[in-house]
Amino acid sequence: MDFHPETKILIVDDVPTDIKVLASALSLDYRIFIATNGYDAINTAKKEAVDIVLLDVEMLEIDGFEVCKRLHDEKITRNIPVIFTSSRGSAEDIAQGLSLGAFYYLTKPLNIDLLKVIISAAVIRKNVQQHLCGKIHSFSCPCPLLSHIKEGRFSIRTFAEALDLSVFLSLNCPNPEKAAIGLREMLVNAIEHGNLGLTYHKKTLLNQSFQLEEERERLLALPENQSKQVMVWLSKGDREICFRIKDDGIGFDSAPYLNFSSERMLDTHGRGIAIAVNASFDHVQYHGSGNEVECVLRV
Structure with a gap:
């Protein structure tokens, strides 16, 4: 430790x-x-x-x-x-x-x-939250340019890319710091549980042994995971901003994770989606098998 x-x-x-x-x-x-x-x-x-x-x-x-x-x-x-x-x-x-x-x-x-x-x-x-806030405040892209973005499509594979993309996407939102936290949680979940297949129980054990970061990098390097991507679509309207996130995993039952659960309240993880739902977005809905999610922010 x-x-x-x-x-x-x-x-x-x-x-x-x-x-x-x-x-x-x-x-x-x-x-x-x-x-x-x-x-x-x-x-x-x-x-x-x-x-x-x-x-x-x-x-x-x-x-x-x-x-x-x-x-x-x-x-x-x-x-x-x-x-x-x-x-x-x-x-x-x-x-x-x-x-x-x-x-x-x-x-x-x-x-x-x-x-x-x-x-x-x-x-x-x-530290992650501070890093997000620091990158938001130091971002060099002029704000007038961001206002012209109406739609966008992005693909990421790594956790570093997830952080960078969450920062960029958040700059399109009225409250970037608030949006960035939820976006990062959703993108990390898509890579971790979707593309890499890390189960809730496995992550619990890795957290307890302080081996999560090492295992995530090992899984990312496996040949079968090299081509897996997380796709992100951005759509900006007059009244709302919509983010659609899709991973290459088999999906999961999202219902237990949309809100804070008394059964998992003392676990050291498993709150990322609930944080995004309750603190970052106005509407979150999973589609299909659970490998695609739509996050809406009203403006």
Whole structure:
């Protein structure tokens, strides 16, 4: 497992012994900041530009759910992954935390090894989002030229191409950062599960062993996958922008993945399509066997 000492983690808890346990377990691998109430947590997250927030639920003044909501309501902190670390572990509590945008919800007593796995996954997602935003802001194509694009057809094969294309396509949208996140999730899903045939269970095992990136590159290099492409069509109208994405896979049952599922709420992956549906697009519909999807954004 790769650790990054420069990664800043904010521990938010009002129980000294719980703070001590977490800080002791993580201080060798990460830079640790501590807040003992919700207001201090929000201020510290802003001031220190932390990478991850480990957040208790039961605190005086404002509880963890309200802290999570306020963090995600503000532009400067909305992309910080929140991991709940709470003694409250009912299905309702977990669902509420995840519905507020938390990356994960762990219950006390904490499994530190699992926590480190979750932190690693959260850092990766945050870095991807930052990379997307950085590429959007540095894109050199003049905006007037983009306004003349009405239709387009594109083909990609690799994950790097998926990132670049999601950035370019997002520049055609009113909110590029919001659109880019959903587009990348859909394109990665088309390559990963469609063209490469990575199953949900297999990806779970690869995530747990930190071998996902290596396996994806191995599969991309196989002769049988060399010619597989993901096709993307862009269509811009006066009232909506439509993206149609089609992979060369056999398809899948998309219904369980269109919304956040209580059965998978504690998995470290499997939320990409739901994120696209709920946060990026106004309408998402799969067609045929499930290897073609239409994503619509109203303008």
